[in-house]
Amino acid sequence: MKISSKLTLALAALLPALTSVVASDVYDLSQDTFKGEVIGEDLALVEFFAPWCGHCKNLAPHYEEAATELQKKGIKLAKVDCTEHADLCQEYGVNGYPTLKVFRNGTPTDYTGPRKADGIISYMIKQSLPAVSDVTSDSHAEFIKSDKVVLVAYGDASHPIPSAYSEFASGARDNYLFGQYTDSSLPSIPESPSLPAIVLYKSFDEGYSVLSASEIAKLDSASLSDFVKTNSVPLLDEISPENFGTYAEQNLPIAYLFADPAESESRDKLIEELKPIAKEFKGKINFVFIDAIKFIDHGKSLNLPGDSWPAFVVQDLALQTKYPLQENNGKVTPKAVKSFLEKFVKGDIPASIKSAPIPTKQSDPVYKLVADDWENLFGNQDKDIFAEFFAPWCGHCQRLAPIWDTLAEKYASNSNIVIAQMDATENDIPPAAPFKVQGFPTLKFRPAGQSEFVDYNGDRSLDSLVEFVETHRKSTGGESASGSNGDVDEEVFDDEDAPEHDEL
Structure with missing residues (x-):
């Protein structure tokens, strides 16, 4: 009796997990099952994940919901645990989690759609259809409501649909649904335009936008793209x-x-x-x-x-x-x-440029650059300038800080070489700069006598930074800083200490 009770308790404990596995509409694949479940499919979506990955955990319920809906349309969603099947993930070039790939007849392409359930469903439905679907009187009412934005071109033998429509659809199929209606008996079209006609149906605002006859007469992919962009987002x-x-x-x-x-x-x-x-x-x-x-x-x-x-x-x-x-x-x-x-x-409103106050004096080896002081520093063509753009919360920046200070100290006696630093959270990059800062730290070198900036993409050891300066410097006079003892190094790894806050 005791054994029976223990067995009952054990089965009860396992039941939720077993139910979850049985109920899942996502195929859990391995090296042995991947080819049979994916390669032969007309269309499938595969998530390569790691169980410890936070982004993967956030995606999981949306992926499950999408799988349940998409299986009704014959579209398979699968997943591969890269901690258990590393060779398979390496085969498909997975270097981050989650990685999603669309497989069409065994050929993979990167998934570039949303990561919410409705977005995944919409994206994969678009992938399952031809670039332009044939719409009939029977399917018209359902088709124009099958996504948030749907385009339908109407025409007949005497008024053919412009070729620019299918050309644009081929390149934009990931974002929108495209249909063509060529039946002799037309359905009710908003505003009853003459043929050929193009209508953008949408699930917001007034519900549709009609491309005028004059616009269709001179239609090309660019003008159609402008029409769609203008009308495919809510007012x-x-x-x-x-x-x-x-x-x-x-x-x-x-x-x-x-x-x-x-x-x-x-x-x-x-x-x-x-x-x-x-x-x-x-x-x-x-x-x-x-x-x-x-x-x-x-x-x-x-x-x-x-x-x-x-x-x-x-x-x-x-x-x-x-x-x-x-x-x-x-x-x-x-x-x-x-x-x-x-x-x-x-163009009468000037851009707002945020700047910290200009330092009253520059007493440290590292030049403290602010937006309002940009022209003063970079307007001097006689100097080589090596600038770091950082964020105080950035872990990479924090680890680079003592190395950057040491670099500045090595060139402190050379007035022709400036090692600078800008807090990019307190200062905007002025429009005069020929670059934008996309991540931290960003390191840029402006050689003397030149207007172009050179990107630094090497490792962030002191020796490598000094070598870079010596290779690219153009100013004359002053001492070099060769002979670094190389006793400062940095381990480069992903930031884990950025502050938690909501971003767009």
């Missing part, structure tokens, strides 16, 4: 990490309304008041609103003060410039926003 929607990429791909400035969600009534009223302005600038600027409390660090990075809401700012991602509303003492009203944007579009 004024909330932005978050999940949809930020969609806006980034638009290559349009983003106008943010930062508002406190606790003040939802006044926020929603202001959003409604701004919608006519958003419509007026549609195609030139994308409008969004954002949780000012949750994403306060993002607001500060856009040079908002971070203590007064609502606030309004325009960000140009392409140029990495920002333009906070300062007119009307920063008070956000429809009148102030419209006036501000009219000037912005004309």
Whole structure:
């Protein structure tokens, strides 16, 4: 009886795990089963993961949900544990977790879609269809509602669909669904345009946008791309990490309304008041609103003060410039926003450049560079300048700090070589700089007499840094710093100590 009780308890303890395994619609693959389950499939999505990976754990429930939905459409989702099947993961070039790859008849390509369930489902459905699907009177109603953005071209023998439509669809199939309708009896088309016609159906705003006949007459891939970009995002929607990429791909400035969600009534009223302005600038600027409390660090990075809401700012991602509303003492009203944007579009609003105060004196070997002092330093063509752009919270930067100080000390007696350092969280890179800082630390060398900067991509040991300076320096006179004793070294590894905060 005791044995039976223990067995019962053991089975009860195992039951949740067994149920989870049985209930999963994600195929758990190994080296032995991978080929049979994936290579022969028309289409499959495989996640290469590690059990300890936090991003993998966050993805897991979304991946499971997507697998359950996609199996109804004959699309298989699978996963491979790279801690148990390292050779298989190495075979497919996996060097980070999670790595997702789309397999089409055994040929892998990188998955570039979202990592939420609905995004995975949408992306894989697009992958399962031809670039342009044939739509009939029976399938039309379902097809135009099968995704957030769906395009359908209508034509007949006398009015053929422009070839630019299929050309654009071939390159944009990962982002949108494309259909063509060539039945003799047309369904009800919004605004009843003449043939050929192209309609963009969407699950937001007015529900559709129609490409005019005059635009179709001169249609090419570029003009169709502009039409889709202009009409494929909501007029004024909330932005978050999940949809930020969609806006980034638009290559349009983003106008943010930062508002406190606790003040939802006044926020929603202001959003409604701004919608006519958003419509007026549609195609030139994308409008969004954002949780000012949750994403306060993002607001500060856009040079908002971070203590007064609502606030309004325009960000140009392409140029990495920002333009906070300062007119009307920063008070956000429809009148102030419209006036501000009219000037912005004309180029009459200067970019906001954040800068720490210029040091009253430079007494340390490392030159403390700030944005307002940029031209003073780099305007001197007689000097070789080696600059580090860092963030105080960056682990790599912290480990580099004593080495950078030692490097500066070695060149302290040579006035023709400057070892500089800029806190990129306290200072913006001025538009005059021919580069943008994408990560920390970023190391740039400007040789004397030249305007171009040389990237430093070597290891961060003192010897390597000195060798780099000696190789690229162009100034004459002064002492070299060869003869480093090489007793300072750095172990390079991934940062684990960045602060926890919400980012876009």
